[in-house]
Amino acid sequence: MNETIKLALILFIITAVAASVLAISNSVTSERIAEADRLASERAKMEVLDIAEEFKQLDENRLKEIVGDNTNITEINEGYKGSDLVGYTFNIEVNGYGGPLTFMTGISKDGKITGIKVLVHEETPGLGANSTRPFFTDSFKGKPVDSEITAVREPKADNEVQALTSATVTTNAIVDGVNLIRQIYSEKLSN
Amino acid sequence: MKLSKVFFNGVVKENPIFVQLIGMCSVLAVTTAAKNGLAMGLAVTGVLIGSNVVVSLIRKVVPNKIRIPAFIVVIATFVTIVEMFMKAYAQDLYNALGIFIPLIVVNCIILARAESFASKHGLLASAVDGLGMGVGYTLALLILSILREFLGSGSIFDIQMLGPSFEPAIIFLMPPGAFILLGILIGIFNSIRNKQASKEVLQKEEAR
Numbered sequence: 001m002n003e004t005i006k007l008a009l010i011l012f013i014i015t016a017v018a019a020s021v022l023a024i025s026n027s028v029t030s031e032r033i034a035e036a037d038r039l040a041s042e043r044a045k046m047e048v049l050d051i052a053e054e055f056k057q058l059d060e061n062r063l064k065e066i067v068g069d070n071t072n073i074t075e076i077n078e079g080y081k082g083s084d085l086v087g088y089t090f091n092i093e094v095n096g097y098g099g100p101l102t103f104m105t106g107i108s109k110d111g112k113i114t115g116i117k118v119l120v121h122e123e124t125p126g127l128g129a130n131s132t133r134p135f136f137t138d139s140f141k142g143k144p145v146d147s148e149i150t151a152v153r154e155p156k157a158d159n160e161v162q163a164l165t166s167a168t169v170t171t172n173a174i175v176d177g178v179n180l181i182r183q184i185y186s187e188k189l190s191n
Numbered sequence: 192m193k194l195s196k197v198f199f200n201g202v203v204k205e206n207p208i209f210v211q212l213i214g215m216c217s218v219l220a221v222t223t224a225a226k227n228g229l230a231m232g233l234a235v236t237g238v239l240i241g242s243n244v245v246v247s248l249i250r251k252v253v254p255n256k257i258r259i260p261a262f263i264v265v266i267a268t269f270v271t272i273v274e275m276f277m278k279a280y281a282q283d284l285y286n287a288l289g290i291f292i293p294l295i296v297v298n299c300i301i302l303a304r305a306e307s308f309a310s311k312h313g314l315l316a317s318a319v320d321g322l323g324m325g326v327g328y329t330l331a332l333l334i335l336s337i338l339r340e341f342l343g344s345g346s347i348f349d350i351q352m353l354g355p356s357f358e359p360a361i362i363f364l365m366p367p368g369a370f371i372l373l374g375i376l377i378g379i380f381n382s383i384r385n386k387q388a389s390k391e392v393l394q395k396e397e398a399r
Contacts, residue, residue: 007257014249014261018268025272032279040282120286125223126343126364166361 045077048115049087049106052079066188070180074102085109088189091119094177097169098122101131105140105178107185113143116178128170136162145182145190151175194319201323207300208331208373209380214298217291218332219369225348228336229329230284231291234273236325238295239304241269243321246309262305263296270296300324331376338372339363 045055055077058066067073075091087108094101099122106114116137123129130136139155139162151163151171164171207213221231245265253261274292277285285292295301304324309317337347343364345353362368 007254010252010254011257011260011264014253014264018264021268022271025275029275029279033275036279036282122289124365126359126361 044104044117044119045079045089045106048104048117049079049089049108050114051086051108052081054080055089056080067184070184072177073181073184079106087114088185090181090185092177092181094173096121096123096173097128097167098124101170101173103131103174103177105181107145107181111145111186111190113140113145113178113182116140116174118174123167123170128164128167130164130167131170131174136164140178145185149175149179149182194316197316197319198323198326201320201325202327202330203384205324206327206331206380207324208328208335209377210384211300211303212377213303214300214328215373217294217298218335219366219373221288221291222332222336222339222369223343223364224287224340225333225336226284227287228332230281231288232325232329232332234277234288234292235295235298235300235328236322237273238266238269239301239325239328240318240321241272242266242301242305243309243317244314245269246305247312247314247317250310258310259302259306262302262310266301266305267296300328335369335372335376338376339369342372343368 042055045052049055058076058078063073063076066076072093073090074093075089077089078085079087079089087106089104089106091102091104094103100120101118101123102120103116103118105116108114118132118137121129121131123131140149143149143159143161147159149159149161152160153163153165155161161175201207205211208215208218217231222228242262242265246262249261249265270293273295274285277288277292304320308320312320341347341352342360343362345351345357345359360368363372
């Protein structure tokens with residue numbers, strides 16, 4: 001009995017020391033981490049909607065009202081230039097090949113897709129992971145929101161974007177996501 | 192024991208990847224690009240040195256019966272510290288390595304060194320052992336990831352090495368290619384090691 005208490009006490013001391021060491025390193029890094037997260041998200045918004053200078057996130061109720069049952073759209077931001085509303089950014093989570101894939105799409109007030117950016121993914125390197133590369137994401141730029149977007153090997157028409165070789169699942173997941181956002185924008189936000 | 196011997200024991204004689212073959216899961220997963228391989232190697236090295244030092248320091252106060260949970264707490268603490276600092280100062284790398292940073296806790300190389308070396312040796316020797324094992328691990332990851340990135344994407348450390356006419360062999364970016372390359376590397380490493388070992392035996396016999 002006595003030995004059990006002694007062992008428990010020693011383990012308790014070890015974990016207590018570990019906890020205080022962790023508390024110290026957390027207090028050193030937590031601000032930096034929050035700042036880095038904020039900067040990363042700010043940079044992503046600037047990238048997909050480069051005409052805007054400032055962003056304002058829609059609150060939960062308004063978001064719910066707009067997306068309805070499409071709860072995979074997790075965040076919508078309004079982009080402002082001065083006091084003018086110039087467009088929106090949408091965060092959406094879709095099912096990629098390797099697991100959930102989160103990306104951001106920007107749509108300008110004049111009805112054009114201004115960019116997409118993959119934020120989190122678990123796709124195959126060299127195949128689906130190419131969805132983060134500019135040759136893919138840039139092909140969405142300037143596409144009108146009023147026609148269904150399709151992915152092809154050699155995009156020519158106004159509604160065609162670059163398909164990723166040997167990564168059809170990833171390509172379709174992103175294209176379907178963009179089409180959903182396109183639809184929601186046209187129905188709820190375009191006027 | 193000589194410290195240089197402890198160090199090279201980890202780098203060559205008992206190299207964690209090429210000889211002991213432990214912690215393979217994260218090795219196969221993170222070595223798709225040289226940058227990721229190097230970062231993972233450095234993270235593991237940091238945790239190894241830290242946990243070896245602390246385990247060596249507390250080896251006389253921790254009763255034998257609870258040494259394993261005590262070691263795990265020490266290892267988990269160092270992994271969490273590394274994770275926090277990576278997230279704060281190298282977020283791109285943190286995102287690239289993803290789940291494999293927290294999983295360093297259960298990477299058997301670290302507990303193995305704590306149990307088989309640091310809990311029996313002094314502070315300095317344990318630190319050197321951690322460094323040696325870490326360098327051996329990092330070198331192995333670096334070689335594997337450079338080869339995989341070169342063959343699979345035609346680049347090294349994100350710098351394009353081959354022209355657009357090069358058709359990347361995507362298999363090397365995927366797990367089967369990793370197994371094939373790792374097997375070849377282990378073969379080469381072992382044949383070099385064996386030659387050296389037999390040379391040493393010969394030298395000893397000649398000296399007699």
